[in-house]
Each structure stands twice: as structure tokens, then as C-alpha cells.
Amino acid sequence: MAERTVVLVTGGGRGIGAAVVRLAARRGWDVAFTYAGNAARAAETEAAARDAGAQVLAMQADVADPRAVAATFAAVEARFGRLDALVNNAGITGPKATLRESTDAVWEQVFRTNVLGLAACCREALARLPAGGAIVNVSSRASQIGGGGEWIHYAASKGAVDTLTIGLAKEAAAQGVRVNAVNPGLIDTELHAMAGMPDRVARMSAAVPMARGGSAEEVAEAVLWLLSDAASYVTGALLPVSGGR
DSSP states (O other): OOOOOEEEEETOSSHHHHHHHHHHHHTTOEEEEEESSOHHHHHHHHHHHHHTTOOEEEEEOOTTSHHHHHHHHHHHHHHHSOOOEEEEOOOOOOOSBOTTTOOHHHHHHHHIIIIIIHHHHHHHHHTTOOTTOEEEEEOOTHHHHOOTTTBHHHHHHHHHHHHHHHHHHHHHGGGTOEEEEEEEOSBOSTHHHHTTOTTHHHHHGGGSTTSSOBOHHHHHHHHHHHHSGGGTTOOSOEEEESTTO
16 A cells, blocks of 8 residues: 655644645645644644544644754654655734834744744755655735735745745755745634734725635645645745635
8 A cells, every 4th residue: 555645734723724734634645733732723623634534643833943843843754754745834923013013022923933933844844855745835915915004024924935935946846845835815714813803804805806705725725736746847836815815
């Protein structure tokens, strides 16, 4: 019997990450995922993936901590003996703030998680991924829209993710590894409430050409396509999943 492919999803306990974990399991992948702190939601995601037939490894880890990142990849290697794909989904918005209202501490926290943590995960993955492996970074349309008046620090961090994706795709091509990003737009997840704006999706849907927010499952479909052989000639791409916004 052929070995099952293994994907690691950071920030996989809920939201977009959980949707990726569940869909990957239904598509026949074994799955490892990290979560920040909500053990109950992570357990629900783990159970759903197991019910779909996957072998699952769930780990609490902070991607902003380089030691935790190294331990995460070591645990995946010990459990599965391989890693075929990485989905960098873990991220934080920071509080709603303009540039003048925000602080250096907020910028440092957001960039430490969204950029430095993601880069550390890519570094660990590239030491393990085989030819044919893939990395998908979950960025945001905020990188192009700018986040002014809301999350300018978050938008700037996602701009860095986009640039890293393009550059790393060029570096990793010689290894046979593809690197892409999805850029979700207004997606109906808990992120908005956690950032203090629970009505944000309803309030902003009129600004979306398709006149609605997207779902985590719609983003997961794009992620799994980029991981699949159907996207074998796609690398360095930034794929909007944003309803036209």
C-alpha cells in the first residue's frame, strides 16, 4: 500500500486552518496541526479528521517561538516519518488601530507571529520536504487593500508574507518544492470577533462584488488545490479568494 501523504497545518484548530485540516483528511491526507490555546476547538477538529480516516497529530504550539517551531517539526517527523506539505495558517491581527494609535509592541508581536514565525516554519519544512512537496501560505487581501483605519500592522505583515512567498518560490524551485499563497478576503470566521469587530462581515459585505463574505471551506478548497498535482506548474502565485474585493 502506498504511503499516505502528510500535511502540517499551523493554526489548524479553528477557522480557515480547521477547514484545511478537515478537507485534507477527507481527501486522504494524514494531518498534523498546531493550535494556540483553544484545546476544545482543537479536539473537535482532531475528531473530525480522524472520523474522515486520517491519522492526526494535534500539538499546542506558538509559532512565534522558534523552539516551539523546531519541536513541532521534530514531532511530525517522529510520528509520521515524512512531511509532504506545509500550510502556514497561524497568524494574529493585533488590535484595531491606525498607525498613530498602534505601538511598537503591537507591530513586533504581529510581525513575530505572521512573518518571523512563518519564515521559521518554511525553513524547517524545506529541510524535510521531498521533490514534489508544497508550501501554501495563508496571506490576506489586506496586503493589497492596506488595512488603513483597522489593521494596518496586520496588512503590512501580510505584504511581507506575499513577498516572502514570491521569493521563496524561486529559491525552492531547484528543490522541486512549490510555494504559493492564498489571499482570503472577507471570510466569515471568529477572527473578526476576536479582534473586537463581531459585525464586520455583515457590515462590509456590501463592499464585496459578490455581495457576501466567504467561508473558511471556500479558502480550504483553494489551499488544497494549490497543494495538489493539479497545480503542479503553479509556484510563486498569490491566489485571491475574496469574492472580487
